[in-house]
Amino acid sequence: MSLALEAGCEARPVLRERGQREVFCGLTGIVWMHRKIRDAFFLVVGSRTCAHLLQSAAGVMIFAEPRFATAILEERDLAGLADAQEELDRTVARLLERRPDIRLLFLVGSCPSEVIKLDLAKAAQRLDARFPGVRVLNYSGSGIETTFTQGEDACLAALVPELPPGDAAQLLIVGALAEVVEDQWRRLFAAMGVRDLAFLPARRAGEMPAIGAGTRFLLAQPFLAETARLLESRGARHVPALFPLGAEGSTDFLRAGAQAMGVGEARFRAATALAEARAKAALEGARARLEGRRVFFFPDSQLEVPMARFLARECGMEPVEIGTPYLHRAHLARELPLLPASALLSEGQDVERQLDRCLSARPDLVVCGLGLANPLERQGITTKWSIELVFTPVQGHDQAADLAGLYARPFARRERLRV
Amino acid sequence: MQLTLWTYEGPPHVGAMRIATGMEGLHYVLHAPQGDTYADLLFTMIERRDRRPPVTYTTFQARDLGGDTAELFKRALRDAAERFRPEAVIVGASCTAELIQDDPGGLAESSGLDIPVVPLELPSYSKKENWGAAETFYQLLRRFAAKGEARPATCNILGPTALGFRHRDDVTEITRLLGRLGVTVNLVAPMGARPADLARIGDAAFNVVLYPEIAGQAAAFLQRRLGQPFTRSIPIGVGGTRDFIAEVAALAGVDPAPLLAEEGSRLPWYSRSVDSTYLTGKRVFVFGDATHAVAAARVAREEMGFEVVGLGSYSREQAREVREAAKALGLEALITDDYLAVEQAIAEAQPELVLGTQMERHTAKRLGIPCAVISAPVHVQDFPARYSPQMGFEGANVLFDTWVHPLMMGLEEHLIGMFREDSEFTDTAPSHLGHAAPVPRAAEPATPPAPASLALSWSAEAEAELKKIPFFVRGKARRNTESFARERGLSTITVETLYDAKAHFSR
Ligand code: SF4
Numbered sequence: 042m043s044l045a046l047e048a049g050c051e052a053r054p055v056l057r058e059r060g061q062r063e064v065f066c067g068l069t070g071i072v073w074m075h076r077k078i079r080d081a082f083f084l085v086v087g088s089r090t091c092a093h094l095l096q097s098a099a100g101v102m103i104f105a106e107p108r109f110a111t112a113i114l115e116e117r118d119l120a121g122l123a124d125a126q127e128e129l130d131r132t133v134a135r136l137l138e139r140r141p142d143i144r145l146l147f148l149v150g151s152c153p154s155e156v157i158k159l160d161l162a163k164a165a166q167r168l169d170a171r172f173p174g175v176r177v178l179n180y181s182g183s184g185i186e187t188t189f190t191q192g193e194d195a196c197l198a199a200l201v202p203e204l205p206p207g208d209a210a211q212l213l214i215v216g217a218l219a220e221v222v223e224d225q226w227r228r229l230f231a232a233m234g235v236r237d238l239a240f241l242p243a244r245r246a247g248e249m250p251a252i253g254a255g256t257r258f259l260l261a262q263p264f265l266a267e268t269a270r271l272l273e274s275r276g277a278r279h280v281p282a283l284f285p286l287g288a289e290g291s292t293d294f295l296r297a298g299a300q301a302m303g304v305g306e307a308r309f310r311a312a313t314a315l316a317e318a319r320a321k322a323a324l325e326g327a328r329a330r331l332e333g334r335r336v337f338f339f340p341d342s343q344l345e346v347p348m349a350r351f352l353a354r355e356c357g358m359e360p361v362e363i364g365t366p367y368l369h370r371a372h373l374a375r376e377l378p379l380l381p382a383s384a385l386l387s388e389g390q391d392v393e394r395q396l397d398r399c400l401s402a403r404p405d406l407v408v409c410g411l412g413l414a415n416p417l418e419r420q421g422i423t424t425k426w427s428i429e430l431v432f433t434p435v436q437g438h439d440q441a442a443d444l445a446g447l448y449a450r451p452f453a454r455r456e457r458l459r460v
Numbered sequence: 461m462q463l464t465l466w467t468y469e470g471p472p473h474v475g476a477m478r479i480a481t482g483m484e485g486l487h488y489v490l491h492a493p494q495g496d497t498y499a500d501l502l503f504t505m506i507e508r509r510d511r512r513p514p515v516t517y518t519t520f521q522a523r524d525l526g527g528d529t530a531e532l533f534k535r536a537l538r539d540a541a542e543r544f545r546p547e548a549v550i551v552g553a554s555c556t557a558e559l560i561q562d563d564p565g566g567l568a569e570s571s572g573l574d575i576p577v578v579p580l581e582l583p584s585y586s587k588k589e590n591w592g593a594a595e596t597f598y599q600l601l602r603r604f605a606a607k608g609e610a611r612p613a614t615c616n617i618l619g620p621t622a623l624g625f626r627h628r629d630d631v632t633e634i635t636r637l638l639g640r641l642g643v644t645v646n647l648v649a650p651m652g653a654r655p656a657d658l659a660r661i662g663d664a665a666f667n668v669v670l671y672p673e674i675a676g677q678a679a680a681f682l683q684r685r686l687g688q689p690f691t692r693s694i695p696i697g698v699g700g701t702r703d704f705i706a707e708v709a710a711l712a713g714v715d716p717a718p719l720l721a722e723e724g725s726r727l728p729w730y731s732r733s734v735d736s737t738y739l740t741g742k743r744v745f746v747f748g749d750a751t752h753a754v755a756a757a758r759v760a761r762e763e764m765g766f767e768v769v770g771l772g773s774y775s776r777e778q779a780r781e782v783r784e785a786a787k788a789l790g791l792e793a794l795i796t797d798d799y800l801a802v803e804q805a806i807a808e809a810q811p812e813l814v815l816g817t818q819m820e821r822h823t824a825k826r827l828g829i830p831c832a833v834i835s836a837p838v839h840v841q842d843f844p845a846r847y848s849p850q851m852g853f854e855g856a857n858v859l860f861d862t863w864v865h866p867l868m869m870g871l872e873e874h875l876i877g878m879f880r881e882d883s884e885f886t887d888t889a890p891s892h893l894g895h896a897a898p899v900p901r902a903a904e905p906a907t908p909p910a911p912a913s914l915a916l917s918w919s920a921e922a923e924a925e926l927k928k929i930p931f932f933v934r935g936k937a938r939r940n941t942e943s944f945a946r947e948r949g950l951s952t953i954t955v956e957t958l959y960d961a962k963a964h965f966s967r
Contacts, residue, residue: 061536062519066495088555088584093470094498106465113462116585119559128461135463152493152556155522184495185522185556393543412500412512419510 053377053386055368060391063412064341064366066184067192068151069098073432074196075108077217080144080246083109084136085182086129086161087151098428108143110136114153125159126167133168133177143175145246147196150181176246178203188366190264190342190431193217197241200249201271204241207251211237212298213277215268216261219434220244225316226437229295232312233304241268252277257301259294261285261436263376264343266369283375285436286344286444287351288320293375313438320438324355327445330452332357337404339413340364340390341427348408348430350379356445360384361404364395406451423451466799466819468774468837472582472592473554474499475674479596480550481513481622485654486600487546489537491529491557491564494519506840507623516540520557530562534571541573548576548604548655550596555584576655578603588797590673590749591777593621597650598677604655607686608662613712614644616664618679618690619671620651625752625836627651629849630670634695637852638668641705642714662686666711670694670851673749673775694751695851697759697859698725725853727763727860736765742867743936745770745811747794747802747820748835750778752850754785756815756834759859761789770794770809772802799823810935813867818842830866916942918953925955940965 068091071083085091092111099107112132118125129148137143146168148161161179169177180195181187187195197215212235214226223240230238239250241258256277260269263284273279282297283290292313299309336358338345345365352358362385370377380386387395392413399407400420407417407424414424425448435444469475473490480488481503490496497517503509518536520529541549551564565579578599582592597618617634620627628651635645646664647657661682667690669679679690689711695704702720709716723729730736744766746757750773760766772794773782779795786793794805803823806814814824814831818839824831833842834850849855918926929937937958944961945953 060519060539061497061517062494063497063500064494065498066493068495089464089467089469089471089588090473090496090555090584092464092467093474094495096466097498097502110463110465113464114585115462116583118461119585125461132461132463152495153559156525156556156559183522184493185520185525188494393539410501411505412497413504415504415508415510416512 053380053382056385056387058387058389058391058394061393062188062366062390063339063392063410064390065098065189065410066094066152067182067187067189067195068094068149068184069189070182070192070196071095071109071149072099073217074193074242077244078145078242078246079244080142081108081147082136082140082143082145083147083149084133085109085111085149085151086154086159087111087114087149088153089113091151091153106140108140114157119157125157126164129159129164130168130171133172137172137175146175146177147199148177148179149196150179150183152183152185155181155183155185176203188343190262190344191367193262194265194267197265197268198271200242201252201268201275204249204275205251206253206275208253208255208276209237209251210255210302211239211250211257212280212302213239213241213250213252213256213258213272214261214298215241215258215265215272217242218261218436222434222437222440225439226295229312229316230298230302233299233302233308235299235302235304237302257298259298259301260372261294262344263347263369263372264367266372269372281375283350283379284344284347286347287355287441288317288324288438289355290347290351291320291436291438291441292317316438320441323442324445327442327449328356330449331445333359334405334452335359335361335402336406336408336448337361337399337402338363338365339392339395339399339407339409339427340366340387341408341410342431343367343369344427344430345408346373346376346380346386349384350376351441351444352448353381353384354379355441356448358406358448361402362387362395362398364388364390366390406448408448423455425451464798468797468799468817468819469589470499470502471555471584472587472589472595473552473580473584474502475589475592475594476550476552476580476582476596477503477513477515478589478593478621478623479600479650480515481509482620482624482651483649483653483655485547485656486514487540487544487549488513488515489533489540489549489551489564489568490515490517490554491533491552491562492517492519492554493521493556496554496556502623506838507843508840509622513622514544514546516544518557525560529557529560530567533562533564533567537568537571537573541575546575548578549573550578550580550600552580552582553584558584576603590775593674594677594777597674598681600650600655600658601661601678601681604658605661605682605685606659608660608664610665610686610688611644611646611663612665613642613714614646614664615666615668615708615712616646616661616688617648617668617670619669619675620648621671621674622651623836623838624651624671624674625749625838625842626848626850627671628843629847630851630855632847633849633852633854634668634670637695637701637705637719638708641708641712641716641719643708643712662688664688666690668708672751673778676778694755696752696755696855697763698727698853698856699758699762700755701725701852701856725856727856730860731763731765736864739864739867740765742766742813743769743809743811744813744815745806745809745820746834747772747774747806747814747816749773750775750782752835754781756859757785757789759856760815760863763856764860764863766813769811770805772796772805810939812936813863815863832863832866916945916951916953919955921955922953922958925958937962 165177165179178199180199182192243249254276280297280301283293285291285294349360349363364387368388503513551568568577669675682688693703693707695701705716753773771786774797783793799819815834821831941961
């Protein structure tokens with residue numbers, strides 16, 4: 042609909058669009074956050090639509106009993122607000138009775154709860170007092186306020202005020218990561234002599250790190266704007282770095298962390314050289330498949346910019362358009378200058394116009410959501426579902442080749458098929 | 461407020477999407493926030509559609525709320541009409557838009573589009589997906605259905621939609637069946653129909669309703685408006701199909717005898733074949749939408765020789781039919797959309813086979829019980845590449861195969877019984893029960909079904925003896941022994957009690 046070309050911080054034009062967006066809302070983050078914090082439960086206060094979204098996004102992952110649920114608002118809840126608060130208390134009581142293992146409960150707001158102004162902060166406070174042994178927090182994952190991965194940001198932001206104070210020097214890595222990645226980084230930093238390393242979120246509610254003036258933090262994900270802001274307000278300092286995708290990104294990320302903790306370059310190289318060399322060697326195979334191919338990103342996770350940087354610089358791909366739901370200039374400050382000048386950067390979305398641009402550009406690979414993938418494949422365009430990039434461990438040196446492999450696999454499949 | 465982990469049905473606007481996506485030339489403009497676009501993937505991923513559903517979402521955001529979301533809607537409507545050039549548009553609100561009360565219907569009317577606009581009122585906080593589909597189809601017919609030349613022996617097939625459980629193949633099968641009866645199909649709707657086609661729905665003498673959840677309301681309306689009668693019998697199973705043939709023949713004024721005289725399906729012979737003896741009295745638990753659950757219960761009992769030990773549905777709108785069917789089986793129908801309540805009912809009934817939805821498939825897997833899927837909600841597996849209807853004679857063949865497949869073959873069961881003393885035999889030997897052996901807890905639910913059983917204890921020898929019984933009948937043996945002991949007021953179960961009970965139940 043509206044459309045404007047504007048100069049970016051690197052004097053790079055950014056196409057801003059407003060129209061139909063084709064992205065998940067922040068509730069989707071629950072699908073990975075509930076697996077990350079193992080004694081947390083996520084209770085969405087929303088509609089049948091919200092419950093259906095979670096179920097559809099979780100796809101085949103049907104657990105014995107998932108650690109998330111939806112308190113579906115019904116007609117009588119909408120009649121009066123006092124009523125809805127009481128209903129919520131009853132629902133939470135029933136839930137906690139059924140699941141005594143829950144230590145941390147997130148009340149997650151949705152569009153309907155926001156629109157009727159159901160005060161979940163108040164509800165969380167009240168319930169927290171009522172159920173000792175269970176910390177009750179709240180955040181919003183609503184589609185009118187958050188896009189896909191912003192749900193993780195909102196969740197972590199809700200945790201920040203909870204973190205105990207502590208001024209000791211430490212390096213904090215922020216963003217939900219696969220445990221295998223955390224363990225690799227623990228080993229690498231230990232080899233550099235950095236022992237005061239913590240992760241947010243921790244694997245359990247009772248193990249969340251303390252923060253304070255001695256905390257230097259690295260963002261492992263590009264979508265953590267609010268979390269970063271709150272960490273800074275508690276005295277922690279952000280360590281700017283590339284995001285840890287690919288060998289280059291991982292090295293820069295780790296080096297920034299090492300420098301912040303006073304590790305000298307020689308010691309840093311000694312600890313990481315092997316991992317970096319291994320990553321570079323492992324990337325060769327995928328690079329052969331990806332080199333020279335043109336890639337088009339539909340906006341989805343905010344990972345698009347660092348992904349495009351990785352594909353362009355380490356896999357030889359040519360980004361045609363890099364669409365992102367939101368461009369956080371400060372956090373992407375190191376990334377943006379590394380993007381090839383020829384790539385169009387777009388923020389926001391008008392999916393119809395973007396599809397027009399995509400079809401006329403005829404890229405070799407389109408990175409997009411599940412709603413668009415098969416229709417594009419039918420038109421002969423190879424696609425990569427972006428959601429897999431969020432669910433799969435891709436950060437760090439030892440995952441660099443896996444990440445490239447995710448992009449290479451659609452080509453490998455096409456080459457194989459003879460039907 | 462309803463605590464929900466998994467849902468059987470989506471919101472009502474997803475039902476409207478199923479109608480719009482099933483049809484051609486119809487576009488849906490939905491006032492909804494961005495996250496609601498997830499619904500596209502149901503169609504493009506689960507059903508593997510090669511086109512996006514014909515839906516435009518306004519994707520309003522918080523910052524629009526104070527301003528003009530109504531203007532946003534009008535613009536989205538105009539843009540969609542221009543870009544997609546549909547024959548007609550349906551407009552409506554999702555749960556969030558319902559709360560901001562922009563009245564998409566009114567806005568659309570004042571927008572001056574030169575194509576028909578059908579407004580939908582789908583209350584998101586009280587209704588669900590199937591209701592939304594039924595209401596949408598009904599509203600479309602109210603707008604477009606017109607009186608026609610009702611030709612004799614001509615019908616419409618009503619009910620199939622996008623994302624329907626085997627709708628694609630059912631339509632093919634039933635069209636063929638009708639053809640062999642000498643009945644012409646005037647129109648299939650919603651699937652494949654254009655808004656303009658709906659205007660000639662009156663050219664048929666009667667309507668065939670395949671899925672009452674979706675087309676029941678529409679058929680009742682067409683009967684009132686156009687005087688078209690409609691079919692009540694559901695052609696699932698051999699008996700159901702034969703009833704359907706008789707009903708259609710009466711409505712069409714044709715002779716059903718030749719078709720009824722044919723063998724039709726292999727199911728009757730396969731069921732009578734001696735290798736099927738082991739199916740006798742297998743305890744089955746049935747759950748699904750009302751139409752499929754009721755039909756499956758009949759097939760299970762009359763055509764497979766099973767014993768139906770539980771029958772239920774999540775279709776509240778059709779609860780009456782399910783209750784009646786359950787009553788006829790001496791059961792109390794389970795009407796619920798809480799999958800945990802269904803899980804509990806299954807655990808208590810300890811069936812040997814579950815006929816359910818994808819939800820029950822997971823429950824059954826956890827409990828170590830074989831399961832076949834008979835109803836929506838759909839999963840990518842419910843869109844097989846092969847021809848696989850549920851309806852008609854071929855549908856009956858499909859039912860026989862898919863229900864028997866998860867059961868251990870009778871002979872196999874017998875052999876395991878014979879050889880269970882051998883050292884090679886373990887409870888974890890691979891079987892048709894699944895690719896992985898069921899977890900031991902699952903074969904014997906850890907939670908005792910009835911509180912009364914808490915008072916009963918098993919002696920160590922009796923417990924050991926019980927373990928010698930193959931795991932797939934162990935649950936039944938335990939349950940029978942316990943009820944036997946309870947009836948006799950025993951508090952401890954000994955080896956003797958076990959064999960007394962065995963003798964009692966095999967009488
Ligand atoms: S966009 Fe809003 S209404 Fe839709 S699923 Fe997300 S939170 Fe729920």
